[in-house]
Each structure stands twice: as structure tokens, then as C-alpha cells.
Amino acid sequence: MTASASEETRVAAITTGLDRLKRSLRAGARTAADYRFREAEWSPGLVAQTETSPAITATMADFGYLPHECHGRPDVPDTLAMTGPVALLTPAGAQALRQIGHALKESAVHNDYVVSHRIRNVETLSPFVHAMVRDRAFLHRVSALVGVPLIPHPLRDAGVQINYYDPPAGGTQAAPVAKWHRDGMNYVFTMTLSDHGEHDGGDYIYYQGRPEEFDARREEITSAGSRHPEVRTAPFRHVGDTMFTRGSRVYHAVTPVTRGHRITLAVSLFCPLLGEQDENRFWHSAPDDGLLRTVNNWRLLRQAVRRPGAYCRREAIPVLPTPARR
Ligand SMILES: [Fe+2]
Numbered sequence: 013m014t015a016s017a018s019e020e021t022r023v024a025a026i027t028t029g030l031d032r033l034k035r036s037l038r039a040g041a042r043t044a045a046d047y048r049f050r051e052a053e054w055s056p057g058l059v060a061q062t063e064t065s066p067a068i069t070a071t072m073a074d075f076g077y078l079p080h081e082c083h084g085r086p087d088v089p090d091t092l093a094m095t096g097p098v099a100l101l102t103p104a105g106a107q108a109l110r111q112i113g114h115a116l117k118e119s120a121v122h123n124d125y126v127v128s129h130r131i132r133n134v135e136t137l138s139p140f141v142h143a144m145v146r147d148r149a150f151l152h153r154v155s156a157l158v159g160v161p162l163i164p165h166p167l168r169d170a171g172v173q174i175n176y177y178d179p180p181a182g183g184t185q186a187a188p189v190a191k192w193h194r195d196g197m198n199y200v201f202t203m204t205l206s207d208h209g210e211h212d213g214g215d216y217i218y219y220q221g222r223p224e225e226f227d228a229r230r231e232e233i234t235s236a237g238s239r240h241p242e243v244r245t246a247p248f249r250h251v252g253d254t255m256f257t258r259g260s261r262v263y264h265a266v267t268p269v270t271r272g273h274r275i276t277l278a279v280s281l282f283c284p285l286l287g288e289q290d291e292n293r294f295w296h297s298a299p300d301d302g303l304l305r306t307v308n309n310w311r312l313l314r315q316a317v318r319r320p321g322a323y324c325r326r327e328a329i330p331v332l333p334t335p336a337r338r
Pocket of ligand 1: 194
């Protein structure tokens with residue numbers, strides 16, 4: 013392995029402890045008040061209907077988890093760790109999201125906590141995305157893939173995000189990455205809004221093993237990156253390709269882009285039947301959104317966990333029966 017190859021793929025791991033408190037005191041969520049892009053109109057017909065046989069389907073057992081460590085309850089098994097690529101939207105739907113992603117790029121902020129360059133709370137900015145994550149056909153599609161009913165996540169700042177990866181502009185600036193991390197969110201769908209041919213690098217990589225194994229071998233794994241025997245690369249190819257990841261249980265990262273540009277949409281969802289098992293932690297969100305905003309977000313999350321039916325009625329969110337997983 014050459015030094016340059018190592019530099020191209022090496023991604024640091026997320027910080028913890030006092031650094032999170034310092035970031036929480038500095039951070040404040042910013043909104044794109046002047047977003048005036050003429051979006052395509054959302055339609056349920058933009059939800060993909062084709063059956064897929066994804067290249068990757070891995071259960072929690074495949075990651076070394078024991079049955080009692082998995083989410084779910086006896087009548088709601090919930091053991092999928094990873095699957096994809098799949099299409100959630102038709103090509104026209106994915107292209108509409110790609111245009112929205114480009115239009116919102118000006119509003120994205122730099123932050124070296126997890127993802128270098130991104131915009132949070134997209135659901136509040138984009139009428140298309142707001143309608144999409146509340147659409148019965150869309151929720152049916154994502155729920156069927158995972159096997160539990162899913163709704164848009166009550167933590168709206170973190171619920172839908174768009175991440176931007178570009179080569180560094182100057183000699184000293186580092187290329188945007190997603191550091192090695194686990195999400196607060198249990199159910200995360202990552203959709204590429206770029207064809208892979210549009211960029212070099214920018215690979216979504218993940219560690220196929222237990223988090224404590226990753227933590228114990230952090231230096232070895234982050235140094236080797238995609239060359240590590242337990243590190244896999246998600247096979248994103250075309251605009252719209254989507255991976256499901258149990259983000260809170262799977263360490264993952266995105267390598268630096270060395271040519272071209274990459275945009276991804278991350279949609280995190282919530283299971284109203286298993287709300288108590290949501291793994292978000294206050295100190296995971298606060299460094300991105302600031303302390304005050306995180307306190308308010310947390311109040312809304314607790315409401316949704318305690319009274320999911322009332323939450324869905326108030327938010328006009330359709331709740332689907334527990335689906336049979338595809
Ligand atoms: Fe993530």
C-alpha cells in the first residue's frame with residue numbers, strides 16, 4: 013500500500029466526550045430562508061414499483077449481533093441490518109431529487125463533526141421532500157423493505173439531510189468526507205443523487221462486525237479503509253440507487269472525493285411500534301444543531317415515543333400495518 017493510496021481512502025473517526033459539548037455550545041441550526049427553486053411536484057406515481065433483488069442483504073446476525081440484542085419484539089421482528097441497492101423512486105423521481113440537491117447546495121454548511129458539507133432539515137425546506145416522506149406509497153415501499161412500519165422521524169433536523177462531497181478547492185483544505193461513525197437513527201436510507209462515473213472516491217464503506225470490535229481495532233480499520241477484510245463498499249452506481257442501513261448499529265464512512273462531485277440524500281425514519289428502541293442520543297445531535305434547538309427537538313421525540321398515534325394524527329402521517337418484508 014502506497015502512502016498516497018492510504019491518504020485517498022483514510023477517514024478519521026468521529027470525536028466524543030468534551031469535544032461534543034464544545035461543539036454543542038457553538039452550533040446553531042441554519043436554514044435556507046431564500047430557497048426559491050421551482051421544484052417538480054411530488055406525486056405518488058414517483059414511487060418505484062419494480063421488485064428488486066439487491067446485491068446486499070445482511071441481517072443483524074451477519075454483523076455478529078445476538079438475537080436478544082436486536083430491535084423488535086416478538087410480534088414485530090426487526091433484524092435487517094443492511095440491504096441495497098434498491099430504487100425507492102422512479103428515474104423521474106430520483107432526477108427531481110437530484111435537481112433539488114443541486115439547488116440546495118448553496119445553503120449547505122461546513123462542519124467537521126461527522127459529514128463535512130451538508131444541509132439538515134431538508135423536509136422543512138423542500139415541499140417535494142416533505143410530501144415524499146409523508147406519502148403512503150413511499151412509506152409502504154420503505155416499510156416493506158425493512159419489515160416494520162416506518163414514518164418520517166420526529167427529529168426533523170436530522171430526519172432528511174443532503175450531503176455534498178467535492179474535491180478540495182485549495183491546497184490546505186481537506187476533501188469532504190463522512191468520518192467513521194454510527195448514526196443516532198435506527199433506519200437510514202441513503203440515496204445517491206450522482207452517477208458513480210461522475211466522481212472518483214466518495215465510496216460508502218462500512219464495517220461488517222460489532223461496534224465494540226470496531227472500537228477495539230479503530231486504528232487498524234481506519235488506516236486500511238476499504239482494504240480491510242471486514243470493510244465492505246456499498247455498490248452505488250446510478251442516480252437513485254439506495255442503501256438501507258441500520259445506522260445506529262453499523263459503523264460507516266464515506267471516503268474523500270478526488271475527482272468530480274457526489275451528492276447523497278439521507279432519509280431517516282422512525283418505527284412508531286418500537287419508539288422506545290430509538291437509539292438517538294442527545295449528545296449525538298447537539299453538536300450539529302446546538303443545545304437549545306436539541307432540547308426542543310427532544311421534547312418532540314419524547315411525545316412521538318409516548319403517544320405515537322396522537323403524533324401521527326397531528327402531523328397527518330399515515331400509519332401502515334406491519335408489512336411482510338420483501
Ligand atoms: Fe451516517
